[in-house]
Amino acid sequence: MEERKNLIVGQSGGPTAAINASLAGVCCGAKHFGFEKVYGMRFGIEGFLNEKIVDLDETLNSELNIELLKRTPSSYLGSCRYKLPKPEAGNEVYQKAFELLEKHSIDVFVYIGGNDSMDTILKMSEYAKIIGSQIKFIGIPKTIDNDLPVTDHTPGYGSAAKYIATCISEVVRDSNVYDLKSVTFVEIMGRNAGWLTAAAALAKNSFNDGADFILLPEIGLNLKEFINILGNRLNEKNNIVVAVSEGIKDQNGNYISEDEGNVDAFGHKMLSGTAAYLAKKIKSELGVKTRAVEINTLQRAAAHLQSKTDIDEAFNIGFLGVKAGIEGETGVMMYFDRVNDAPYLSIVRKCDINLVANIEKEIPRGWISEDGFGVNEKFIEYAKPLIAGELSNIVCEGIQSHIVSLK
Structure with missing residues (x-):
């Protein structure tokens, strides 16, 4: 020119x-x-x-x-x-x-x-x-x-990941206040790719505790099996924090929180209420105190x-x-x-x-933990520099x- x-x-x-x-x-x-x-x-x-x-x-x-x-x-x-x-x-x-x-x-x-x-x-x-x-x-x-x-x-990802990791560390602190059995679900954005939810893993370091489970949309959730695993974990510790993607699916590939019939201009299905759904389900099945925390738009522009x-x-x-x-x-x-x-x-x-x-682009399977309930060091090494x-x-x-x- x-x-x-x-x-x-x-x-x-x-x-x-x-x-x-x-x-x-x-x-x-x-x-x-x-x-x-x-x-x-x-x-x-x-x-x-x-x-x-x-x-x-x-x-x-x-x-x-x-x-x-x-x-x-x-x-x-x-x-x-x-x-x-x-x-x-x-x-x-x-x-x-x-x-x-x-x-x-x-x-x-x-x-x-x-x-x-x-x-x-x-x-x-x-x-x-x-x-x-x-x-x-x-x-x-x-x-x-x-x-x-x-x-x-x-x-945009690095700042959102930094915000999510900070929120998770603070939610964990809050959940440990009372001497009772509880499960807190923290819903994080992410329709088909779990990059944001995976950022919850960055909360854990030598000063802070992180989420106990991270549920990603790349891994289909067997809800019955997860409830059993959750019950066993509650026998070991009182307060559990679960970071969950809004786009979590069952093993048949169906969104757990799909708002049936509603789509946006690009044909994407509208999602809502994943944490609330899981909190209600776990309270009914395990009889423990549950909470649903939805970070929602706060993670986008903090x-x-x-x-x-x-x-x-x-x-x-x-x-x-x-x-x-x-x-x-x-x-x-x-x-x-x-x-x-x-x-x-x-x-x-x-x-x-x-x-x-x-x-x-989804998270590579090799960066997700073997049991599908978290991420491994490969993801941590990838994401840490981005929040610096x-x-x-x-x-x-x-x-x-x-x-x-x-x-």
Whole structure:
């Protein structure tokens, strides 16, 4: 590209504690590489199609705002869960999208998100080929679920894992207060991949106790057998804590907590109430005190427990995504390639978006304990570096400060 014109960036899918750090990286990269304007899509591709476009030069106009943005959870630009139709010549949705891109003199289109967001990059880049457009389409990974293939891990996962491990250690402390038999189920996000739930294992160290059982969606649960095992464990200790994925399935592959008939825009079945279901079942079968704790959306955007490693990497991958665009890459996702464990080191590379879009990565069976009720050292060695480091908070009136929300 000889002449830098404008760049547009959007965010999509669920919020995280790191997605705004990637946005900060994109904005800084755009300025570094000489783009005239940086535009933002309000509410992802759906908002873009409705011409909800903002000039980020007006709001992210100082070093303080960039630093606040990196420490601000959720999606500064807003998000969506909008599925583009199949790209075909003459499709009205794409015609409108590319008319808007031309109207704003866009050279590079950057989209930050997870699996479904990479589907957007795939389809937009395919349509660009159909019509001969020279606009470049770059995907920046983001998902606390950590279920994107190719990349070693995804921005957002490290901070969510840090939050979950902290919560588990505190729930364990709470459950041990009384001298009675109890089982506490802590429900953690994760539909088909158990990366988040597995992070509960990081709670255990020389100072803290961890969960007694970790139930992952990769392993079908024999509920009758688990109840027997739980009963035997209660003979050995009073208080049991179980970390359980919201997407836990039975041995026939059926979600335990499936909300029958309800699906989202991408056809994913809606889930709810796994911990509550298990707590009720165990209380009935074993006659002990039970509790259901659902971390829910808290794990997605807990900026007070951001991993410094996560935020630094999220910023860098956004910055380098811009660089890939000006070098002529399109239809690609940036990703992390881990080249060393101790000391930890990952570098940013790029891959064809076809290797990523609409594909889920589960925890390898070799990283799960033999009995299926936990993870082993291979997972611990993988995940520990991702939660390392703390970011200093910018505090105002006793509470962590964030960047002022867009109107």
